Amino acid sequence: MPQSIPPRPSPPHPRADGLAKACGTERYAADLYPPGLVWAGAFRPGVAHARVRAVHTDRAQAVPGVIRVLTAKDVPGTNLQGIVHKDQPVLCEDKVRHAGDPVALVLAESREALVRVLGLITADLEPLPGVFTPEEALKPGAPLIHDGRPQGNILLRAVIAKGRAAQALRRCPVRLTGVFHLPMQDHGFLETQNGVALLTPDGVLEMDVSTQAPFRDRFEIGHALGLSPWNIRIRAPYLGGAFGGKDGATVQCLLGLAAMNVPGRPVKMVWDREECFLAGYKRHPATLRYTLGAEADGRLTALRCRLVYDTGAYAHLGGEVMELGLEHAAGPYRIEHVRLEGLAVYTNNPVAGAMRGFGVAQASFGFEGMMDALARRLDMDPLELRLKNALRPGDVNPAGVRLTSSVGLVECLETVRTHPLWTGRRQWEAQAPPLTRRGVGLAAVFNAMGYGRGLPDMAVAKLELLEDGRFRVYSSVADMGQGNASAYAQLVAQDLNQDAGAVELLQPDTERCHPSGSSSAGRTTYSFGNALLKACTAMRVKLLSRAAMVLMRDELTSLELAPGRVVHPASGRSLALADLGRLLSRDDRVCVAEFLMPVAQDPPKTGTAFPIGFPHLFFSYAAHLARVEVDELTGRIRVADYLAATDGGRVLDPQRFHQQIEGGVAQGLGYALMEEVALDQGRILSDTLSTYLLPTSLDLPDTLSLAVDGCEDTGPRGLKGVGEVGMNGPLPCLAAALASITGQRPDRAPLTPERVLRALNRKPRLRKQA
Amino acid sequence: MTIRFVLNGREMCLDVAPDRRAVVLLREDLAVLGPKEGCGSGECGACSVLVDGEHRLSCLMLAAQLDGREVLTSEGLGDTETPHPLHQAFAAHGAVQCGFCSPGMVVAAAGLLGKKARPSREEVRRVLSGNLCRCTGYVKIVDAVLAAARVLRGRP
Numbered sequence A: 001m002p003q004s005i006p007p008r009p010s011p012p013h014p015r016a017d018g019l020a021k022a023c024g025t026e027r028y029a030a031d032l033y034p035p036g037l038v039w040a041g042a043f044r045p046g047v048a049h050a051r052v053r054a055v056h057t058d059r060a061q062a063v064p065g066v067i068r069v070l071t072a073k074d075v076p077g078t079n080l081q082g083i084v085h086k087d088q089p090v091l092c093e094d095k096v097r098h099a100g101d102p103v104a105l106v107l108a109e110s111r112e113a114l115v116r117v118l119g120l121i122t123a124d125l126e127p128l129p130g131v132f133t134p135e136e137a138l139k140p141g142a143p144l145i146h147d148g149r150p151q152g153n154i155l156l157r158a159v160i161a162k163g164r165a166a167q168a169l170r171r172c173p174v175r176l177t178g179v180f181h182l183p184m185q186d187h188g189f190l191e192t193q194n195g196v197a198l199l200t201p202d203g204v205l206e207m208d209v210s211t212q213a214p215f216r217d218r219f220e221i222g223h224a225l226g227l228s229p230w231n232i233r234i235r236a237p238y239l240g241g242a243f244g245g246k247d248g249a250t251v252q253c254l255l256g257l258a259a260m261n262v263p264g265r266p267v268k269m270v271w272d273r274e275e276c277f278l279a280g281y282k283r284h285p286a287t288l289r290y291t292l293g294a295e296a297d298g299r300l301t302a303l304r305c306r307l308v309y310d311t312g313a314y315a316h317l318g319g320e321v322m323e324l325g326l327e328h329a330a331g332p333y334r335i336e337h338v339r340l341e342g343l344a345v346y347t348n349n350p351v352a353g354a355m356r357g358f359g360v361a362q363a364s365f366g367f368e369g370m371m372d373a374l375a376r377r378l379d380m381d382p383l384e385l386r387l388k389n390a391l392r393p394g395d396v397n398p399a400g401v402r403l404t405s406s407v408g409l410v411e412c413l414e415t416v417r418t419h420p421l422w423t424g425r426r427q428w429e430a431q432a433p434p435l436t437r438r439g440v441g442l443a444a445v446f447n448a449m450g451y452g453r454g455l456p457d458m459a460v461a462k463l464e465l466l467e468d469g470r471f472r473v474y475s476s477v478a479d480m481g482q483g484n485a486s487a488y489a490q491l492v493a494q495d496l497n498q499d500a501g502a503v504e505l506l507q508p509d510t511e512r513c514h515p516s517g518s519s520s521a522g523r524t525t526y527s528f529g530n531a532l533l534k535a536c537t538a539m540r541v542k543l544l545s546r547a548a549m550v551l552m553r554d555e556l557t558s559l560e561l562a563p564g565r566v567v568h569p570a571s572g573r574s575l576a577l578a579d580l581g582r583l584l585s586r587d588d589r590v591c592v593a594e595f596l597m598p599v600a601q602d603p604p605k606t607g608t609a610f611p612i613g614f615p616h617l618f619f620s621y622a623a624h625l626a627r628v629e630v631d632e633l634t635g636r637i638r639v640a641d642y643l644a645a646t647d648g649g650r651v652l653d654p655q656r657f658h659q660q661i662e663g664g665v666a667q668g669l670g671y672a673l674m675e676e677v678a679l680d681q682g683r684i685l686s687d688t689l690s691t692y693l694l695p696t697s698l699d700l701p702d703t704l705s706l707a708v709d710g711c712e713d714t715g716p717r718g719l720k721g722v723g724e725v726g727m728n729g730p731l732p733c734l735a736a737a738l739a740s741i742t743g744q745r746p747d748r749a750p751l752t753p754e755r756v757l758r759a760l761n762r763k764p765r766l767r768k769q770a
Numbered sequence B: 001m002t003i004r005f006v007l008n009g010r011e012m013c014l015d016v017a018p019d020r021r022a023v024v025l026l027r028e029d030l031a032v033l034g035p036k037e038g039c040g041s042g043e044c045g046a047c048s049v050l051v052d053g054e055h056r057l058s059c060l061m062l063a064a065q066l067d068g069r070e071v072l073t074s075e076g077l078g079d080t081e082t083p084h085p086l087h088q089a090f091a092a093h094g095a096v097q098c099g100f101c102s103p104g105m106v107v108a109a110a111g112l113l114g115k116k117a118r119p120s121r122e123e124v125r126r127v128l129s130g131n132l133c134r135c136t137g138y139v140k141i142v143d144a145v146l147a148a149a150r151v152l153r154g155r156p
């Protein structure tokens, strides 16, 4: 591991937002109820695929308390939203393509009137045959979800190839195949999609909204509604969770449209939980087909796979999600020959988009399932098999990128290998209580950081010395709960040698902060943090040189920053930062600096179908271990112990680091054990939190998170993003634990009691390996 | 109809529509925004309040049901200047991420600690099982509640 950045003492920095949030005094978008509020809501007919003949709003318009009912013809712009591909109507005109598509927008004086009116609108629909799986969508002659596309229902097809996979596979002494099915997952954030918007008298559309991408939102809203993005101002207060589900417009375009129709009045839109399920983005369901070839000693030689992601009715980030899945499809291993094919396919299902583990959570089930099957086939210790093939610094990864970045997978695996939960596993398994089977599973996973090549991953940080001598960070990357804002405050306090309380945070505001991209891709602390450290360097020079004038010293190096002061230790003289704050003009109190994430220098000549986002250079790595107990009578899996060893570079703040890992694991355990959006002909059957189950405090173990010591030289203080990698381990890990009991690799998630019972009954218990 | 109740120590006397839900009354009419509405149907716990010391879901109650009661929300337990030991423990132990569940969690935990000074880890998990948290995986929340219990026991 490169160790060029000296270790710094990291005093525990409690999160800047913890106390106010616990007390209930922090204000989220959902907490805004400005006076004179207008309530807005969408009418969604609930049909998955149909022509819209007419939308009848007359009865609704006549209801007292109704201000306006809008339809597609009232949308002034292109009426199309979307991050990369603009294919999703704000209000559908000719056709609805999934059950959550809206055809009308109601503005009402009260929430009661709104509810009443939404029940009075009707749509005259001519049902069209729908397609509800990618297989149906890919059949010749399948109904088209979007007309006029030469690729039909294929949103994107891409190949990543290296070496000669087909030939190499033929020569391999060991060959295995596998098929894996993954469910649709909901983000389950507690604050549903919402916001408040106002069209001001000078024609500016202002919005406080629960969003991961305030700067990009301006363009999406502007394009859809025919507004100049410069006349749109977005503020993103702390979010009540997002996990990818608030990346890209949710309420924004509808809210903007509503506000344009009641100038001068604030409009509020809040999706209730059912609407959140119906219209919110989801994790892509996927089917993965693998063929893996290895030598008899376990060395991996060749891999072919085909990943098919169901992106639902609109593109959203479907192509990009599939891209990242494909780039990770061969796992964090050295494999010389690969041919990875990926498809993102339109269906009439709910729209899939970004979610923590962005396409990789799916692929992890595939590559780790294959590794586990290979260990069983070769009767090899699964940990040794992974160690033997693990990527190391300087290797070329399966996508063809030379890893000049930090790679700590071996250290993660070693951490697990020596841990008592692993070394004592046989004994623990042997002590299973009656009617209980015990098994231990392992998974090695990774996750890229940043946007990847082709889309500049840039951040611009602004730091101000306030007149009272404290500092303000103009955060321009939304904090959806991961604590990046607190990390910014910590970086500044440490770098400028100030008390934690001397740094205040401004949450993203497109008018006051500088564009720095979305809160996503594990990039929030890395990119903005790097920019912020550059701003700190400029600020330090500024403070010392301005103080030097007052203290009459011409040697800057003789001055130092101390909490609240610039000091000249030799003479004992000093100047308070508060005095400097008053001395300097506003312009002179501000430092702005930017950072651009490096990209792979010699990109491989493959993956050419990806216009943006391929390949990536930085990855976080992890090795996970699960000890599970299976109830033979009910098929219920209880996770007794869970260990995650993570390489996220250097740890800036242990508490926030472990928060991210524990939270990612929790979401991953939900994905592994119970979460599945149940659909019937594109309609969501599980649209409440009692039918779509999220893990409760009784379902999850006391996860143990360990950080391996690493350092990413390009990261702020040596760190890498760890927001996503924790999500990717639990499913393959639990699947491996279950397979160690049944002798059979599960091919379908989640691992529900029915599926577990079936697996238990189908096969007698097999001999344990290793 | 007119209702009288005590909200976070303050006497309230209000005219409310009989079908106004308690969570709406608190949030929209009284600007007590600690209780959040995560589902509106009793499934997430974000709207938790204490009514006469009992843990209740304000989204399932009508405003009228508050009449004559004593209602406590997280704000009533303390604020950032004078936080309750539960608030302090939540912040110190990293029990807060997005924080949308936190005021409800704090209230649910306060309900437990009001009855039981020395709960086990298992009991804390059981009592909090109606309060969903999507961010933390609960480990640090349980840690925080147990730590707060220790602090509260240590008080004279």
Ligand code: FES
Residues within 6 Å of the ligand: B036, B037, B038, B039, B040, B041, B042, B043, B044, B045, B046, B047, B048, B057, B058, B059, B060
């Ligand atoms: S809002 Fe009351 S339980 Fe969810």
Ligand code: FES
Residues within 6 Å of the ligand: A190, A240, A241, A481, B095, B096, B097, B098, B099, B100, B101, B102, B132, B133, B134, B135, B136
């Ligand atoms: S901290 Fe986000 S839901 Fe609990």
